[in-house]
Amino acid sequence: MANGVHLHTAYRWFREGTLPVGRMNVELIEAALSATGRRMVVLDDGEVEDDLVRDMIEILTSFCARLYGRRSAKNRAKKALEAAAAGG
Template sequence: MLVKEWAEREHLHPQTVWKWCRTGKMPVPVEHTPSGMWLIHDPKYETPAPSDAEQSRTVCYARVSSADQKADLQRQADRLKAFALSMGVEAPEVVTETGSGMNDKRRKLNRLLADPTVGTIVVEHRDRLARMNSGLIESALKAQGRRLIVVDDKELDDDLVRDMTEVLTSFCARLYGRRAAANKARAALKAAEHA
């Protein structure tokens, strides 16, 4: 399991757990993957795989916004598959899609979310799943006994900046259309930084 998830279950701060991993003070077995991730193998939280193989499907979901990013899409899919294999998944499925993260018009993602046999969805960044409200999707999956794994879940901005970016992106999507919304929001934030 990921550091953040284990820290949450143990009521610890993730920074403390990362420090313990690096200094070798973890009370449970840990694994440092070649990609630099720390995986925690706590026996009290690890459940044996279900006997029904369909229930344990792990799907890697990769998305880009436009067709001219096909090379990025393939590299993203390869990184996700390597991550899933390092987690011990024997045959991870990879689903790739080209579409906007601003709306819900993504057939392949909708199919994954509606399929109860998909137990784990792996994405590289939260915005690859959805530009806004990915936390709601994660909560819905968790309520069904499923989970979302975000490979690179580090926060690039603080909460206020991230929230402001989401609001600006939403407004820009209404004003300028969904395709230009992200660029307009970035430009507005850049202007605000230099003001």
């Protein structure tokens, strides 16, 4: 495990095409790689604004999922209590 991410998780992200890529300090990463005889290949040199929009959408999606997940759990608990009261 490196930085709290298991190797299998990183490989799955790679296969799915969702491997997070550093957006800052690219020069530092390239320097570290070149020092060890490696190189970095940029597959999609997207615009920074596109990345920011995508990041904002992911954050909003995460917040909405948490909100609706809590609401769903609350509704399930309420229905379970009602069923227990009606049945008992």
